Amino acid sequence: MNPRPSSALEKALAEAERLLGPERVVRADARSSELLGPNTSMFRSRRLAAVLRPERAEQVGPLVALFDRDADSAGLHAISTGRNWGLGSFQPAQDDSVVLDLGGLDRVRSFDLAAGWAVIEPGVTQGELSQLLADTPRMLNVTVSAAATSVLGNALDRGVGLRGQRTEDLAGLEVVLPDGESVRVGWWPDEHRSAPVYPHGLGPSLLPLFTQSNLGVVTAAVIRLPVRPEALRVVRLAFARPALGEAVTAIRRWVAQGLTRGVPRIFDPLAGGAYGGGQDEFLAHLPVDGTAEAVEALTGLLVAEARRSGLFTRVSSGADDTSAGAEPAELVDLIERGYAGDPDLADRLFEAKMGVPADQLDTRAGFVFFLPLLPLTGEALTEADRLIRQAVETTGARAAATSHLLGPDLVDCVVAIKFPREQAAAERAHRLLDLLHESFAAAGFAPYRLDIEHTGWRDAFAGDPGALALTRRLKAVLDPRQAIAPGRYH
Structure with a gap:
């Protein structure tokens, strides 16, 4: 059962209904742990307070501000298309959050093929953007996931495409801060002047603050479009x-x-x-x-x-x-x-790998990710292979590893753990995930993305405790009432 909503939360939800319309505010009831349905990883479904579904970017600032007024009004967990598969799907890290579903923000606002950029919103999928770019000199850095996955959501969580790490594709971000103010960081197109795409600007670069971040809600981004090879x-x-x-x-x-x-x-x-x-x-x-x-x-x-x-x-x-x-x-x-740059719109390879269509993954398949970084050496990949096989033998679960070579020195290792969708198999898979975190950490191999059950591991891999403390000081300054994503990459 849900605890009784606080008066601050009730007030915020009532105002959200006036702003969005009642059909776009889904309140929790006794079954709220399944408010958005099951997740493919079979992680514990978090208890939710509500789901908010804005349809325009202009609505997000006033919405976020509603939850910044009082610390008792619950934190907002923003999702794009909700397909953060293997890491929690649409689930927040903590109970009693309000999910801010940005899938309805699905416009490609503008693009420039000569300069190589597009301004997109969180609900734009890699299938949609790649179709728009078909038969042009530019392409999208696509992943091997489904066509219906969000370009922006994946880039903000530092996903990896077939042309490179997608964070490097981000040239500018439109961010709503906890108090509702909207700011643009990095590079942004300006109709009154022409400037090359350069995300760093002058002075401290603010764009990286909002990747794997709970300092704001991103409502749009400038995505770089690589030149299509001949x-x-x-x-x-x-x-x-x-x-x-x-x-x-x-x-x-x-x-x-x-x-x-x-x-x-x-x-x-x-x-x-x-x-x-x-x-x-x-x-x-x-x-x-x-x-x-x-x-x-x-x-x-x-x-x-x-x-x-x-x-x-x-x-x-x-x-x-x-x-x-x-x-x-x-x-x-x-x-x-x-x-x-073609993400396979029919998802033939994706379905062959997962065994079910993409739109049924959360309901019919069992799947978790483990995502460590490795040095690109024969010794490191051999050791990683040994650790995976050792954990598989210990648990009886299955794991498949793909190494993405990000230049001559760095490997993004994607370990996919698939399992039948039943409780005993899920427990084996989760135990395998725990063992991989433990054994890879002992070998000095840190993860570059975390699932919702392992968010606390960020502290263990902080290179400098002072740097970790600095990010928390920034959070305390920008979001003192924990309005945005409490617990996620905290």
Whole structure:
């Protein structure tokens, strides 16, 4: 049962109904823990006070201000499309929050293909924006998640696309502060003057304050749009587990010397199954792009070096590759189109990996994420593979790991833990998640994103206690009544 709402909360919700209309304010009742439905991770459903659904960005400032008047009026947990799958979906970190659902803010306000930017709201999905950019010189840095996921929500939580970390795509943010004031930080288009896209400005840069942040509510962003390559191909390599360290060392050299661009990926045997991998082999995808002549030359160099190394059991390139063991042309086409900015609007690869359509993930599938950062060395990836297998053997759950190579020194490791949607399997998966947090922390590998059950781990990985204290001083100054996202990256 919900506790009786405070008078401050009742007053704020009543005013929210006058501002939005009663149909856009969903109040809690005895079943409020399921007010937004189940979540795919089967984390405990938080007790909610209400859900607010504004339809225009201009409504957000007055809404936020309502909850800044009194500390007893509950904190606001903002979501974009609510598809923060594997980390809690739409769930807040703490009980008794009011969910601020920004999915109705779904406009692409403006874009400039020559300068390479678009101004978008939180409800804009990667499928929608990529369709708008189809057949243009610009593209979107897409992820391998579903087409209906939010571009902005993922970027603000430092998600990773196939062209790089999406935080780097953010050039400017429109942010509502706890008192309701709307400010724009970073770079923003100005019809009265022309200036190159440069997010840092003069003086202290404020934009990074609002990524993985509970200092404000973002209502729009300037997203950078990369130039679409003239040609693109993905070289695919397979290798056995004993060769992992040497294979990673070779691939790191190719990344460092510019033979592959974008975000190369390495899949462990379980993760590689959806991409045509064999039962006991790792896969690597190395994207090559540029002019047609450059792609032809670089592909030839990579293929020659891979074969000469003797490390790889399969080396293939291009959808027309007919060599033994090459993946089906349709699969290769989907892989290459993703690197070229097409998020697969039909979600064929996503559904093949998850086993259910995207719109049924929260109700039919079990899924959690563990997301550590690793140095790009053969030793580090070999140790990570050992730790994952050890935790799997201990718990009996299953985990599939994909390494995203963010340059020659850094790996974003995505460990996906899928499980049947029943309680015993969920408990095993959650235990596996706990063990991975513990064992990777002991090895010095910190996570770069946290699920709603592990928000307290931020303290453990603070590089400098003084820096952590500074962020909390900023929170106390900007949001003394904890109006926004209490408990989330606190």
